[in-house]
Amino acid sequence: MIDYDYLRPDNLEEALRLLKEYGPKAAIIAGGTDVMVKIRNTRKAPEVLVSIRGLNDLRYIDKAGDYRIGALTTHRMLEESDLVKTELSALYDGASKVGSVQVRNVATIGGNICNAAPSADTAGPLLVLDAVVFMEGPDGKRSVPITEFFTGTYRTVLKREEVLTEIRIPGEMEEFGSAYWKHSRRKAMNLPILGIAVSVKMDDQIISDVRIGLTVAAPTPVRAYKAEDFLKGRPLSDEALSEAGRIAASTECCSLRDSLRGEAWYRAEIIETYVPRMARLAAERISKRRSK
Numbered sequence: 001m002i003d004y005d006y007l008r009p010d011n012l013e014e015a016l017r018l019l020k021e022y023g024p025k026a027a028i029i030a031g032g033t034d035v036m037v038k039i040r041n042t043r044k045a046p047e048v049l050v051s052i053r054g055l056n057d058l059r060y061i062d063k064a065g066d067y068r069i070g071a072l073t074t075h076r077m078l079e080e081s082d083l084v085k086t087e088l089s090a091l092y093d094g095a096s097k098v099g100s101v102q103v104r105n106v107a108t109i110g111g112n113i114c115n116a117a118p119s120a121d122t123a124g125p126l127l128v129l130d131a132v133v134f135m136e137g138p139d140g141k142r143s144v145p146i147t148e149f150f151t152g153t154y155r156t157v158l159k160r161e162e163v164l165t166e167i168r169i170p171g172e173m174e175e176f177g178s179a180y181w182k183h184s185r186r187k188a189m190n191l192p193i194l195g196i197a198v199s200v201k202m203d204d205q206i207i208s209d210v211r212i213g214l215t216v217a218a219p220t221p222v223r224a225y226k227a228e229d230f231l232k233g234r235p236l237s238d239e240a241l242s243e244a245g246r247i248a249a250s251t252e253c254c255s256l257r258d259s260l261r262g263e264a265w266y267r268a269e270i271i272e273t274y275v276p277r278m279a280r281l282a283a284e285r286i287s288k289r290r291s292k
């Protein structure tokens with residue numbers, strides 16, 4: 001039997017007060033799908049779990065200029081949102097591939113990125129959608145771009161007493177099409193060997209802007225900036241996309257990880273293959289939306 005206190009604040013203020021009061025003895029729990037697995041596996045628990053699950057004010061998806069997603073929004077809510085599916089398609093792709101329906105019903109987007117596993121399925125999509133992460137703590141509110149949020153494997157800029165409250169995606173991203181590929185060994189319930197997300201803005205057949213995000217490739221999710229720079233202003237041709245895939249897979253963008261789930265050479269081949277495919281899918285999606 002592993003012992004811990006389980007506290008259920010009614011609002012964010014109370015949650016912040018409890019986190020401050022218990023300091024290093026406390027940890028936040030949202031859906032609990034990472035926290036409880038860790039407790040079970042390590043047979044160790046924090047003295048106090050502060051459950052934010054009841055803070056329903058942090059459960060929403062809306063668009064008012066920018067897209068706003070509350071930290072407690074579940075993967076299932078993202079998967080079932082037409083707005084997410086049509087306008088933030090990469091995030092739909094990522095959220096709808098997390099675990100099983102049972103997991104997606106309780107697991108939250110906030111928990112996914114705060115846990116900061118290299119395999120987090122919403123991290124790549126959020127990178128290519130230019131997401132900004134909002135946090136609140138004893139010193140007030142602050143925000144950082146998602147590109148600065150992850151500091152290492154299972155590490156983020158989030159301070160112990162802070163709660164992630166919202167993920168915001170700039171309204172301009174509605175002009176981009178996006179797509180995410182989760183590469184794993186079998187379809188159901190598997191963490192990715194690699195995640196590849198791409199968003200593109202098209203001006204006729206020319207790629208006027210592009211973002212490429214890679215997850216599990218390196219210790220933190222990364223943008224393949226060199227490959228993006230290469231693609232900007234080029235036509236959506238096989239030659240340009242293949243070269244972008246090659247650059248994204250090279251050390252110009254990141255040094256690929258060797259791990260039990262996949263060796264670096266294999267990851268490079270997947271990147272070369274799927275960067276072009278995801279760019280084409282993203283372009284198709286934005287062109288379909290425009291023609292409606």
Ligand SMILES: Cc1cc2nc3c(=O)[nH]c(=O)nc-3n(C[C@H](O)[C@H](O)[C@H](O)COP(=O)(O)OP(=O)(O)OC[C@H]3O[C@@H](n4cnc5c(N)ncnc54)[C@H](O)[C@@H]3O)c2cc1C
Nearest residue numbers: 028030031032033034035099107108111112114120121164
């Ligand atoms: C069977 C199974 C399959 C899974 N499959 C996948 C998969 O395919 N892809 C994938 O990406 N993940 C997968 N996961 C991992 C997990 O479901 C996700 O990472 C999920 O999104 C975590 O959300 P949660 O709300 O359950 O987080 P929790 O477990 O509650 O919390 C995770 C971490 O984030 C912190 N935290 C949570 N919310 C906040 C907040 N608002 N502010 C500050 N800190 C916070 C917690 O303190 C903890 O450190 C799987 C898990 C299981 C059990």
